[in-house]
Amino acid sequence: xxxxxxxxxxxxxxxxxxxxxxxxxxxxxxxxxxxxxxxxxxxxxxxxxxxxxxxxxxxxxxxxxxxxxxxxxxxxxxxxxxxxxxxxxxxxxxxxxxxxxxxxxxxxxxxxxxxxxxxxxxxxxxxxxxxxxxxxxxxxxxxxxxxxxxxxxxxxxxxxxxxxxxxxxxxxxxxxxxxxxxxxxxxxxxxxxxxxxxxxxxxxxxxxxxxxxxxxxxxxxxxxxxxxxxxxxxxxxxxxxxxxxxxxxxxxxxxxxxxxxxxxxxxxxxxxxxxxxxxxxxxxxxxxxxxxxxxxxxxxxxxxxxxxxxxxxxxxxxxxxxxxxxxxxxxxxxxxxxxxxxxxxxxxxxxxxxxxxxxxxxxxxxxxxxxxxxxxxxxxxxxxxxxxxxxxxx
Amino acid sequence: xxxxxxxxxxxxxxxxxxxxxxxxxxxxxxxxxxxxxxxxxxxxxxxxxxxxxxxxxxxxxxxxxxxxxxxxxxxxxxxxxxxxxxxxxxxxxxxxxxxxxxxxxxxxxxxxxxxxxxxxxxxxxxxxxxxxxxxxxxxxxxxxxxxxxxxxxxxxxxxxxxxxxxxxxxxxxxxxxxxxxxxxxxxxxxxxxxxxxxxxxxxxxxxxxxxxxxxxxxxxxxxxxxxxxxxxxxxxxxxxxxxx
Numbered sequence: 001x002x003x004x005x006x007x008x009x010x011x012x013x014x015x016x017x018x019x020x021x022x023x024x025x026x027x028x029x030x031x032x033x034x035x036x037x038x039x040x041x042x043x044x045x046x047x048x049x050x051x052x053x054x055x056x057x058x059x060x061x062x063x064x065x066x067x068x069x070x071x072x073x074x075x076x077x078x079x080x081x082x083x084x085x086x087x088x089x090x091x092x093x094x095x096x097x098x099x100x101x102x103x104x105x106x107x108x109x110x111x112x113x114x115x116x117x118x119x120x121x122x123x124x125x126x127x128x129x130x131x132x133x134x135x136x137x138x139x140x141x142x143x144x145x146x147x148x149x150x151x152x153x154x155x156x157x158x159x160x161x162x163x164x165x166x167x168x169x170x171x172x173x174x175x176x177x178x179x180x181x182x183x184x185x186x187x188x189x190x191x192x193x194x195x196x197x198x199x200x201x202x203x204x205x206x207x208x209x210x211x212x213x214x215x216x217x218x219x220x221x222x223x224x225x226x227x228x229x230x231x232x233x234x235x236x237x238x239x240x241x242x243x244x245x246x247x248x249x250x251x252x253x254x255x256x257x258x259x260x261x262x263x264x265x266x267x268x269x270x271x272x273x274x275x276x277x278x279x280x281x282x283x284x285x286x287x288x289x290x291x292x293x294x295x296x297x298x299x300x301x302x303x304x305x306x307x308x309x310x311x312x313x314x315x316x317x318x319x320x321x322x323x324x325x326x327x328x329x330x331x332x333x334x335x336x337x338x339x340x341x342x343x344x345x346x347x348x349x350x351x352x353x354x355x356x357x358x359x360x361x362x363x364x365x366x367x368x369x370x371x372x373x374x375x376x377x378x379x380x381x382x383x384x385x386x387x388x389x390x391x392x393x394x
Numbered sequence: 395x396x397x398x399x400x401x402x403x404x405x406x407x408x409x410x411x412x413x414x415x416x417x418x419x420x421x422x423x424x425x426x427x428x429x430x431x432x433x434x435x436x437x438x439x440x441x442x443x444x445x446x447x448x449x450x451x452x453x454x455x456x457x458x459x460x461x462x463x464x465x466x467x468x469x470x471x472x473x474x475x476x477x478x479x480x481x482x483x484x485x486x487x488x489x490x491x492x493x494x495x496x497x498x499x500x501x502x503x504x505x506x507x508x509x510x511x512x513x514x515x516x517x518x519x520x521x522x523x524x525x526x527x528x529x530x531x532x533x534x535x536x537x538x539x540x541x542x543x544x545x546x547x548x549x550x551x552x553x554x555x556x557x558x559x560x561x562x563x564x565x566x567x568x569x570x571x572x573x574x575x576x577x578x579x580x581x582x583x584x585x586x587x588x589x590x591x592x593x594x595x596x597x598x599x600x601x602x603x604x605x606x607x608x609x610x611x612x613x614x615x616x617x618x619x620x621x622x623x624x625x626x627x628x629x630x631x632x633x634x635x636x637x638x
Contacts, residue, residue, distance in 0.1 A: 002521070005508075010503055012503075296501065298484065299458070300488060300493070300516075301484050301485060302484065303480075303484040304480065304481075305481070387455075388461045
């Protein structure tokens with residue numbers, strides 16, 4: 001395009017303004033892509049769980065325990081296949097006075113045999129499984145955690161517990177490194193550590209109780225009935241329960257995911273709108289400063305439509321450049337996020353498919369739309385301006 | 395399909411017939427030109443003088459097709475400019491008019507050659523042809539050696555030469571110049587006026603020039619005065635007064 005050098009010369013001439021405008025759009029698109037990818041991952045994570053699994057928790061709050069005796073009672077309900085405890089250890093490296101949370105990974109106490117049968121997504125060899133079940137201090141870890149700490153089978157490590165500080169430190173032997181198959185079981189957490197509930201319960205002298213109970217049922221269509229039957233069974237006890245599907249539990253657990261999504265979207269849109277206003281203002285200033293040039297071009301025979309198109313193309317170029325850089329930065333950040341301390345551990349609960357084509361396309365589309373929106377009013381002003389009026393103000 | 399606009403009763407290259415121009419500001423009407431008649435023959439050199447606010451630049455803008463008369467006709471190079479739409483007027487200007495401003499009005503981010511090439515961007519010429527033509531125009535104004543300089547690297551006189559090269563690069567029928575020496579020292583002004591003479595005499599360009607400078611007006615073949623929107627004299631009177 002023969003007019004492109006003219007546009008590029010202008011952008012290069014005002015390089016500070018050009019750079020700052022592009023950086024504003026980069027920030028906007030980076031934020032959009034990153035937030036959107038996290039939201040997609042959370043949303044996906046909420047819907048991939050097996051609907052044959054229910055979670056039983058204390059009816060008042062997750063902060064209170066479920067009596068361990070409920071496990072056997074729940075097993076008697078028709079349609080229930082398996083029941084396992086699921087307890088948080090909140091184990092950490094370091095001392096009680098100086099915990100190192102930067103090295104945290106999720107660690108849970110479960111009824112190992114039942115739990116592994118209920119969760120085929122944690123793939124172990126027969127030998128690993130056997131060794132794990134036979135070793136009281138045994139644990140299995142996910143491939144990401146094993147890689148992060150360069151662990152291999154037979155390695156021993158210690159964790160202290162924030163929940164049971166008086167009982168630590170807990171010593172564990174790695175008996176298995178489970179594999180994940182995201183094609184077969186999408187979204188499987190690859191950084192988890194699982195160990196025997198019995199080991200925890202012994203360490204706290206039989207007072208571990210249960211944070212939650214995971215219940216496997218035979219027919220997912222009966223999930224509602226069975227959940228109701230469980231809650232009815234304990235409704236008149238001093239510890240009533242609240243039973244829901246694993247999906248619903250996860251949604252509630254991640255801080256009311258619906259509201260979180262809305263919050264993130266609102267913040268994202270507010271940032272985008274603010275940057276749009278700033279970009280539009282910058283474009284207006286740029287065009288206002290070029291009234292003389294617009295008058296000259298029109299005098300030389302450039303039609304109003306062509307002048308308008310040149311300004312819009314300039315704005316579009318800024319938008320596209322900022323969008324492309326923003327997407328690149330977003331892609332790099334999204335890939336790196338699971339390795340960040342703290343936030344990475346939280347995010348590893350969800351699949352990390354990277355920047356999707358849809359989010360990338362939406363990002364570049366939004367960047368170009370921002371460019372067009374920012375350039376539209378100045379371009380329209382240039383279109384409407386009369387040569388004689390502009391020449392008079394030169 | 396657009397209709398071809400043919401000349402009607404046109405005398406010469408520029409023929410201004412009973413032109414009035416009225417500006418409206420709120421409820422107030424300001425008559426800037428009041429019944430102007432003027433003709434410039436092909437190859438003519440027409441100077442227009444008058445005090446500030448007399449309507450000189452307005453008349454020049456009407457001839458250049460960047461403004462429209464309130465009434466009357468303006469024929470330039472065979473076209474009734476007052477009848478053209480905004481879009482067609484822009485196209486017409488790019489072919490028929492070369493405009494020279496008082497303050498040169500070069501685009502600061504472009505080199506001399508690129509500035510001269512600007513009007514050629516509206517043609518079908520290739521990049522190479524555009525550059526060749528621009529260099530040819532710069533050669534005519536004697537600035538080939540400054541082809542790749544930016545306006546900030548040129549003197550006022552040189553900038554005006556580049557502006558003239560830009561005006562002639564499309565080989566327009568009429569050159570219109572608004573105070574072309576108004577911002578120059580006397581030596582540079584003299585050189586620019588010599589260039590105008592050469593364009594008029596050698597290349598047979600029709601020139602319409604607005605000026606305050608009697609020495610500039612003296613170079614023209616016809617010089618007329620405007621005052622309060624009315625032509626107040628004729629060529630013969632100018633000559634009799636010894637302006638030439």
